[in-house]
Amino acid sequence: xxxxxxxxxxxxxxxxxxxxxxxxxxxxxxxxxxxxxxxxxxxxxxxxxxxxxxxxxxxxxxxxxxxxxxxxxxxxxxxxxxxxxxxxxxxxxxxxxxxxxxxxxxxxxxxxxxxxxxxxxxxxxxxxxxxxxxxxxxxxxxxxxxxxxxxxxxxxxxxxxxxxxxxxxxxxxxxxxxxxxxxxxxxxxxxxxxxxxxxxxxxxxxxxxxxxxxxxxxxxxxxxx
Numbered sequence: 001x002x003x004x005x006x007x008x009x010x011x012x013x014x015x016x017x018x019x020x021x022x023x024x025x026x027x028x029x030x031x032x033x034x035x036x037x038x039x040x041x042x043x044x045x046x047x048x049x050x051x052x053x054x055x056x057x058x059x060x061x062x063x064x065x066x067x068x069x070x071x072x073x074x075x076x077x078x079x080x081x082x083x084x085x086x087x088x089x090x091x092x093x094x095x096x097x098x099x100x101x102x103x104x105x106x107x108x109x110x111x112x113x114x115x116x117x118x119x120x121x122x123x124x125x126x127x128x129x130x131x132x133x134x135x136x137x138x139x140x141x142x143x144x145x146x147x148x149x150x151x152x153x154x155x156x157x158x159x160x161x162x163x164x165x166x167x168x169x170x171x172x173x174x175x176x177x178x179x180x181x182x183x184x185x186x187x188x189x190x191x192x193x194x195x196x197x198x199x200x201x202x203x204x205x206x207x208x209x210x211x212x213x214x215x216x217x218x219x220x221x222x223x224x225x
Contacts, residue, residue: 048202049202051201051202051207052200052201052202054211055174055201055207055211056201057177058173058174058175058176058177058178058211058214058215058218059173059174059176059197059201060177060180060195060197061173061176061195061196061197062194062195062196063196065089065094065168065194065195065196066089066094066095066168066194067094067095067164067166067167067192067194068095068096068097068164068165068166068167069096069098069099069138069167069168070086070090070094070098070099070169070170070196071098071099071100071153071157071167071170072099072100072123072170072171073150073169073171073172073175073179074100074101074103074153075101075103077205077206078171078172078175078198078204078205078206080126081172081199081204081205082170082171082172082198083100083126083127083130084126084130084198085170085197085198086098086127086132086170086196087127087130087131087132089168089196090132094168095168096136097136097137097138098127098132098137098138099138099139099140099157099161100120100123100137100138100139101120101139101140101142102120102139103118103119103120103142104118104119105118105119106118107119107121110122120139123137124137124139140156140157141156142156143155143156148182148220148221148224148225150175150178150179151182151186151221151224151225153182154179154182154183154185154186154187155186157183157186157187158183158186158188158191162188164191165190165191166192166194167183167187167191167193168194168195168196169183169193169194169196170195170196170198171195171198172198172199172204172205172206173198173199173200173201173204173206174207174209174211175206175214176197177218178214178217178218179195180193180195181218181222181225182221182225183195185225
């Protein structure tokens with residue numbers, strides 16, 4: 001008796017090698033893409049060049065800035081960077097006076113003077129190290145409303161010096177566009193406002209601070225200033 005087996009191709013379902021391969025490879029490729037994306041998000045900001053690129057939309061700089069006075073934006077870890085840049089403007093003959101905020105909080109013990117000094121006194125001393133005499137520095141009082149720091153500074157300068165024909169605002173690179181906006185909207189229309197960045201974005205003392213915070217503040221200032 002003869003037995004005949006049906007062809008294997010007819011008895012078993014045919015597998016699509018192409019479909020099987022696609023189902024096997026696609027999840028692997030997708031996992032690789034997701035991994036690379038996550039690494040890019042977390043590692044890219046670790047490089048100064050990339051962080052400075054993120055800062056550039058916030059960056060405004062008038063290299064030939066000059067005016068009646070220069071105002072140095074207060075606070076922040078980059079304050080002394082800003083003071084140094086303002087001293088350059090004095091020596092270049094671009095401005096005659098430097099305005100700073102009168103910050104009366106203690107900045108620690110001064111061993112030479114044998115007493116505690118305020119932050120404003122430290123600023124005047126620091127400018128003196130760069131050859132700026134104390135007589136060229138004017139401290140203006142803090143505004144009563146300080147909810148919006150930079151905006152309150154701009155309004156206080158406008159209140160104290162309403163007749164300025166020109167003003168140079170000195171601040172750090174990530175802070176320049178927001179400061180420019182605050183002073184343009186606070187100073188009289190007859191006052192020409194320019195911004196002088198203390199350093200390029202990649203050299204800024206604020207390079208490693210959270211950049212998204214500055215973008216958020218810029219949006220807020222656009223509506224409240």
